[in-house]
Amino acid sequence: MASRLGRGTLGRFVMVRLAATVVLLLALSFVVFALLYLAPGDPARNLLGPRNPSPELLAAIRAEYHLDDPFVTQYVRWIGDVVRGDLGTSIRSEIAVTSLLADRVVLTAELAIMAFVITLVVAVPLGVRAAWRAGSVFDRTVSLASIVGVGAPSYAVGLLLLYLLGVRFQLFPVYGIGDGGLDQLWHLVLPAVTLAIGIGALVFKLTRTAVLGELEQDYVAFARARGLSEGAVRRLVLRNALIPVVTSGGLVFAFLFGGTILVEVTFALPGIGGLLAGSVTFKDIPVVQAITLLTATVIALTALAVDIVTYTIDPRVRARGLR
């Protein structure tokens, strides 16, 4: 039976999961494309924005976007363009959506990753420690703080941080993205912390619950009864608790990517979030489509990454393999 757990199967596992991800994204892209039609009003008018169109202009738009073709034909053309990197032109700014997104994606990704790292480095160890000393003053204090962290709206936390650390003590810049490089990272610290607080509270709770759940398992009692040192017991528990933490950690990252919007607005950062907020108000459909598609792709790829990590760290999943 052990031989079934060989290395060769990881490659296959990744291929199959990747294929499933592509199928999922195609289905999503179909829905995204349909946005054009789901938005109220005539698609041609929507594409023109709030200008008052002449009948000739409308006809020109219809021709340019092939709006009179059957829906499926339009979709196939659109997805073909998307795959080639052409996401259309922004209605508001009249530049290609791809170049509009390019810088902003980097900023948003930096922000999300920074917040994610802060979350992991702080929340996971706190969660482990709180579970290990469940009921102690430490546990109760951090648990209470996490309830506040989950409940507090991120813009409120952001404003508070801005006021305290930015304005009052002037430790961090309060506005914008700085001059690139390290200065940009420095500018992102406060927004990242703001994001990390809500998410971190969630990850803390997840970690605490996972470790507590493992601590109640028979194998922990059995390990102690056999005289394993507390350090050895801890390693045993953490290795087991890692599995639920990784699974939920991935979801949290995907959620983070979406959660940047409010924070970007609060800190006036030119990221995806700011762009989306403006584009929705303006009914800039090609941009909204592009951002939705991008977010969906990030989420799907994160889920894929979680699956692959779970596959490598959980022998039971490995044995079950592909079904």
Place this chain on the structure above:
Amino acid sequence: MNPVLEVSGLWVIGPNGPIVSHADLAVEPGRTLAIVGESGSGKSMTAKALTGLLPSGVHAEGTVAVDGTSLDLAGGARALAAVRGRRVSLLLQNPFTSLSPVHRCGPQIAATLAVARDEVDDEVRRRLAEVDLPERVASMYPFELSGGMRQRVALAASLASDPLVLIGDEPTTALDVTTQREVLDLVARLQRERGMAFVLITHDLGVARERADEVLVMYAGRLVERGPTAELLGTPRHPYTAGLRDSDPPLVERLERLPSIPGSVPRAWEHPAGCVFAPRCERADERCRVDEPTLGGTDADGIRAWACWHPLDDRAAGVVVVTRTSPTDEGAPTRPLVTVGGARRRFRHDAPPALDDVSIVVGAGEAVGVVGESGSGKTTLARCLLGLERLDEGTIEWAADRPRATRAQIVFQDPSSALNPAMTIGAALGEALRAGGQDPSAVPRLLELVGLPVPYAKRRPRALSGGEQQRVAIARAVAPRPDVLVCDEPVSSLDVSVQAQILNLLNELRRELGLALLLITHDLAVARQVVDRVYVMHRGRVVESGAMDRLVAAPQHEYTQRLFASVAGR
């Protein structure tokens, strides 16, 4: 010989009061001490107190001396760190959860080995060989092994630090009978080789009878009797020991009525002054209800002790009047009620079928058993019969064309999950009566039929003991007047003394209502007390069938022989 483990004045105290009260115990090197008792009697808490594993909110008092070193039990895990693992080790009940699922077996055994780093692999191999496992198990994960193999790995892990005392908390209860015997034989061999003492905690009197040199009987947190195994079980002095022994169903013969202890096991802290057993004791008098007896009464040589004001004497204890039923005949019933032919069911393509060409007949008013080990397909068969599961192939023919509710009803293993906690007993039974087109006002009669007080109709399931809940579940099942009552492990979650009551009830109902019974059980002795005819299942097939009397006396199939030979203590 001096005891290697000696516990004196052990108390285990929980948030609601004492869980174990004043227990003393001792075991000598190489010997086996069994602690027997029903659920809630405090057996596991005793084991946990001795290994410093008590849950939070529970603490212990008293002292334990291991190999001459005396330790204060009140110190908990910290005080016991010196002996835990190294001198006293624990083996748990469930081999499916007692090993870490994401670590390979080898490192789990190696964790407490006291050898140099480069000798670990060789030593693990030697330890695996000691428990009769091949070398390759070291690199396997627990989920890749069967229950019996896992328990061997757990045993090797327990013994890695070469303890002087092994405490086994129901170490084989989760295993099938055939595997159970193998594991206990293995422990006995290792005990001989290592001179290790074994504290065997079990609810199974048969296991204690077969394996222990000495037995301690616990009831509601008290030690009620102590003595060498054969004497204690041969001539019990304490009425509870006698009751426990007599309610344990025999395999060799079928009793007209199993002796049982009335009532149910109380919680340790829920008892008034006096003897804990008084509410269930036939010999109880005024003194018993006021003064609590201690484990003081001893016989001449002081080896036996009991906590009772009116102990049984030799004669009274030895005599249990039993009426044996007349032997039943072999062969198919004259009036078939339901016939299953060539049934096949497979859940997964990579697993063997749950049902593989199974044919059975149940006649009107007949009691039929389906016995077999875990995973043999018994439950699947029952579910198919009830129409809860479909067959891939095969037929189920009912002789009478009646509505489904009046054809067959089922009683499950766990009564607490089978009853709706929000519904009163009366409402649940009324609903069942209506389902079978009966008069819903018959609830009181139904309660009387299953031996429950009529006012119970107003209660909710939570206010009933496990045995009482199972009576309600049975009442609900017989309410629509079904032709056949299917019971899937109806007593396996119940205490022995309560199990006997339920088995008697099933026999009575069958006589009074003319019901047919289909009893599904892994416990041959339980089947023996209820059924006339039996089907033995193994890996989805019926390997042998016939009159129970015949199978007990002369099993034909190799598997049936092994199954019957594995039953402990008979």
